[in-house]
Amino acid sequence: MKTVKLNNGIEMPILGYGVYQVTPEECERCVLDAISVGYRSIDTAQAYYNEEGVGNALRKCGLSRNELFITTKVWITNAGYEKAKTSIADSLRKLQTDYIDLLLIHQPFADYYGTYRAMEEAYRAGQVRAIGVSNFYPDRFIDLAENVEIKPAVNQVETHVFNQQVKARQIMQEYGTQTMSWGPFAEGRNNFFTNETLVKIGRKYGKSVAQVALRFLIQCNVVVIPKSTHKERMIENFDVFDFELSEQDRMEITKLDKAESLFFSHYDPGFVRYLLNYGK
Numbered sequence: 001m002k003t004v005k006l007n008n009g010i011e012m013p014i015l016g017y018g019v020y021q022v023t024p025e026e027c028e029r030c031v032l033d034a035i036s037v038g039y040r041s042i043d044t045a046q047a048y049y050n051e052e053g054v055g056n057a058l059r060k061c062g063l064s065r066n067e068l069f070i071t072t073k074v075w076i077t078n079a080g081y082e083k084a085k086t087s088i089a090d091s092l093r094k095l096q097t098d099y100i101d102l103l104l105i106h107q108p109f110a111d112y113y114g115t116y117r118a119m120e121e122a123y124r125a126g127q128v129r130a131i132g133v134s135n136f137y138p139d140r141f142i143d144l145a146e147n148v149e150i151k152p153a154v155n156q157v158e159t160h161v162f163n164q165q166v167k168a169r170q171i172m173q174e175y176g177t178q179t180m181s182w183g184p185f186a187e188g189r190n191n192f193f194t195n196e197t198l199v200k201i202g203r204k205y206g207k208s209v210a211q212v213a214l215r216f217l218i219q220c221n222v223v224v225i226p227k228s229t230h231k232e233r234m235i236e237n238f239d240v241f242d243f244e245l246s247e248q249d250r251m252e253i254t255k256l257d258k259a260e261s262l263f264f265s266h267y268d269p270g271f272v273r274y275l276l277n278y279g280k
């Protein structure tokens with residue numbers, strides 16, 4: 001598996017498996033399927049309510065802990081130094097492990113500076129191998145990165161062919177922060193899987209739209225964590241290392257970029273209120 005080196009020297013697989021919207025009941029089976037396909041990196045979060053399912057799969061999969069790379073995230077309701085410390089302990093218990101490979105602040109709201117201090121402490125104590133953030137747009141990202149001791153290793157943001165995050169990626173690079181895509185298929189929005197450009201390019205390589213979309217992000221050095229509950233799609237999404245998009249095809253995909261979210265705006269007061277109340 002191709003890896004990226006994070007700013008503290010640790011290696012992270014460039015392709016992993018995400019479990020957002022995987023039900024607690026299905027999560028263990030899905031993660032075991034993904035591991036059997038070859039995925040070694042799993043992305044979960046407290047707010048997905050399925051950390052236990054990931055933990056059960058880790059315990060049952062037959063691999064050593066150090067063969068897997070586990071990411072989880074601290075939700076807004078656990079923001080602040082004290083609450084975040086408890087929340088990290090909760091995640092470790094649910095994941096049934098004594099360390100987390102990558103711990104992220106899920107959203108840039110509430111007392112995330114307090115959360116980050118608790119994460120820095122957990123990092124120094126060896127409970128976490130790397131720390132970072134998620135959904136931090138350039139404004140909040142720069143403010144945080146300028147004011148913490150340990151620079152974020154990763155920022156996980158909505159990144160796909162329709163929202164390529166070109167400017168944000170440049171800024172993250174200045175701080176040595178790795179971009180990690182969420183929603184690499186935009187969850188199917190905007191007729192993703194029948195997009196003419198992606199279908200046409202896929203035909204040239206004998207690859208599907210999903211494979212072309214993942215390959216594009218991988219060639220941009222973006223970490224991807226596609227989600228599927230179907231094993232055949234997990235296999236398809238994993239099979240992206242035997243071809244390379246030409247410069248011309250990459251340029252054509254670059255033109256699909258609308259440079260805006262297909263989901264929501266973190267600058268929309270209504271959405272901020274919704275997030276602050278989620279999980280209360």
Ligand code: NAP
Nearest residue numbers: 018019020043134182183184185186187210226227228229
């Ligand atoms: P996604 O990976 O862009 O899309 C998932 C959707 O695509 C599902 O409906 C899935 O259906 C379908 N799909 C998967 N592979 C396919 C294929 N080869 N052909 C056709 N359809 C396919 O969306 P996502 O789950 O939102 O994003 C991926 C991961 O990013 C999440 O699981 C989560 O770990 C992370 N994430 C993080 C945040 C954040 O705020 N940090 C937000 C969203 C997501 P089936 O499952 O039915 O196959």
